[in-house]
Amino acid sequence: MSSNSLTRASSTETGTAAEAGVAVPTRTPARLQFTTVAAARSIVPLLVVVVVLSWVTGSQNPAFLTSVNAQNVLAQVAVLGILAVGQTFLVVGGQIDLSVGSLVSLVGVVAARCFADGWSTPAVVVLALAIGAATGLVWGTAVALLDVPPFILTLGGLSVLGSLALVLSDNTPVPVRDGLSSWGFGTWGPLRTPVAMLLLVVVLGALLLHFTRFGRTTFALGSSRSTTFLAGVPVKRHLVLLYVGNSTLAAFAGLLMMARIASGDPRAGLGLELSVIAVVVLGGATLAGGRGTVVGTFAGVLVLGVVSASLTFLQVPGAFQSLVSGGILVLAVVATALAERRAGGSGTAGWAGALRRSLPRLKRT
Numbered sequence: 001m002s003s004n005s006l007t008r009a010s011s012t013e014t015g016t017a018a019e020a021g022v023a024v025p026t027r028t029p030a031r032l033q034f035t036t037v038a039a040a041r042s043i044v045p046l047l048v049v050v051v052v053l054s055w056v057t058g059s060q061n062p063a064f065l066t067s068v069n070a071q072n073v074l075a076q077v078a079v080l081g082i083l084a085v086g087q088t089f090l091v092v093g094g095q096i097d098l099s100v101g102s103l104v105s106l107v108g109v110v111a112a113r114c115f116a117d118g119w120s121t122p123a124v125v126v127l128a129l130a131i132g133a134a135t136g137l138v139w140g141t142a143v144a145l146l147d148v149p150p151f152i153l154t155l156g157g158l159s160v161l162g163s164l165a166l167v168l169s170d171n172t173p174v175p176v177r178d179g180l181s182s183w184g185f186g187t188w189g190p191l192r193t194p195v196a197m198l199l200l201v202v203v204l205g206a207l208l209l210h211f212t213r214f215g216r217t218t219f220a221l222g223s224s225r226s227t228t229f230l231a232g233v234p235v236k237r238h239l240v241l242l243y244v245g246n247s248t249l250a251a252f253a254g255l256l257m258m259a260r261i262a263s264g265d266p267r268a269g270l271g272l273e274l275s276v277i278a279v280v281v282l283g284g285a286t287l288a289g290g291r292g293t294v295v296g297t298f299a300g301v302l303v304l305g306v307v308s309a310s311l312t313f314l315q316v317p318g319a320f321q322s323l324v325s326g327g328i329l330v331l332a333v334v335a336t337a338l339a340e341r342r343a344g345g346s347g348t349a350g351w352a353g354a355l356r357r358s359l360p361r362l363k364r365t
Contacts, residue, residue, distance in 0.1 A: 046282065046299035050306050057310040064313050071192050077305035078194035079104065079260070081298060082253040083276045084283075085205040086246035088297045091280050092209065093242050094222035094289025095150050097139065099157035100250040100276060104269030105165040107131055107254030112264025113168065115179035124179065125255065132251025133244050135161070140243030144236035158273065165266035174264035184259030194256060201249070206294040218242065222289025274326075279304055 058065035083100050090097055107128045114124045139157065142148040188196035209215040217238055220228045229235045257268050277287075282300030285292030311321045 043283070043293075043296050043299035046296070046303050050299075050302050053306050053310050057313050061313045064309070069309070071195055073302075073305045073309045074198060075192050075194040075260075076309070077301050078198040079253045079257045080272065080275055080279065080304070081198045081301040082201050082249055082256065083272060084279045084297045084301055085201050085294055086249035087276045087280050088205070088283070088285060088292050088294055089209060089218055089242055090246050091277075091285045091287060092222050092289065092292040093218045093239070094225060095143065095239070095242060096154065096277070096287065097157075097243065097246055097250075098151065098154040098273045099135070099139070099161055100246070100253075101269035101272035102158045102161035102165065103132060103135055103247060103250045104254040104257055104272060105266050106161045106168075107251045108258035108268050109165045109169045109174055109264035109266055111179065111255055111258050112174035112176045115176050116174065121180060128251045128255050129248055132248040132254075135251075136244035136247030137240065139247065140240035143243065144239040162266070162270075169264060169266040171266065173266070176258060176262050176264065180255060180259040181262070182259075183256055184262065194260065197256060202294060202298045209292075209294050214238075214241075219290060222291070224290075275304065 054065060063069060083104070087097060087100065110131065111124050111128050114127065119127075135157070139150070139153060142153055143150050183193055183197070186193040191199070209218065217228070217233055220231075220233070221235060221238060225235060254269070258264050261268060279300035280292065280297050281287065282303060283293060283296030283298070285297070307324060308321060311324065
């Protein structure tokens with residue numbers, strides 16, 4: 001079957017590709033309007049949460065509502081947001097990568113040691129991105145060619161990469177004096193550098209996922225890998241590209257993390273993989289694949305960022321903050337599973353859709 005015979009992928013309200021395959025024709029104004037509406041529906045509930053939390057916290061501490069604090073919140077979640085954009089592509093394609101947190105730590109340690117040895121900034125950046133791309137190439141090749149389950153593969157990768165970071169750092173943070181300091185503390189016009197980098201990655205990611213042939217293929221792959229393969233799409237190559245892109249973004253996030261904390265900390269990325277999955281699911285994606293938006297993921301990042309900042313401003317103990325973040329992840333995953341069971345693959349997906357569909361039943365009981 002040739003690619004010309006494919007039908008154009010259609011999405012549900014959160015961007016589902018059609019079971020029949022992926023289309024690759026040029027994007028039409030109708031498709032642009034549909035994608036915009038779908039993204040808006042997935043992020044509105046999240047934006048409501050952000051506004052309400054901001055208002056409640058601001059009423060207790062007016063400093064929370066200042067532009068300075070807004071940039072502080074975005075800078076704090078910049079690494080998480082960059083990781084989440086890459087993970088969105090994987091989840092939409094029916095994949096997952098649990099090793100990104102350890103890769104962030106490893107890249108930070110390697111970069112810090114290179115700076116300590118006198119390497120130039122361009123050389124360190126190239127090496128870090130190469131480490132990320134090579135890691136993604138290994139994961140993608142194992143998944144695409146050897147059919148290794150991505151969950152098991154990257155869970156093992158989490159342990160391997162984390163152990164390498166500990167070995168290379170002698171289990172202690174490697175200090176960095178000047179390397180990439182402008183990334184962590186500089187500005188791009190009115191924006192702090194981490195904020196500008198985050199927004200740039202979000203915009204480019206949204207354009208790539210929602211308005212290109214690559215993005216449409218990713219949606220179709222997540223909806224039905226076998227159907228996409230039978231349609232003549234190079235599925236294995238696309239899987240490898242997804243993992244390479246995700247790990248390269250993770251390496252970039254590792255450099256940004258190192259710049260922000262001025263050291264290569266082997267534990268800097270500890271637990272990030274769970275937060276990444278949380279924000280992707282909060283943004284309307286389903287772990288079964290075929291659904292998700294970059295804008296929705298960014299809204300999920302904002303929710304976790306505002307929740308964390310609000311709890312800090314309200315002087316809530318750190319242990320309780322972790323409890324809240326974990327609770328959000330559990331709620332999002334469970335609600336998304338309920339949405340899948342009730343919608344049967346159609347209708348509004350995600351935790352917000354599940355909540356809306358649950359309300360009538362609750363009223364009847």
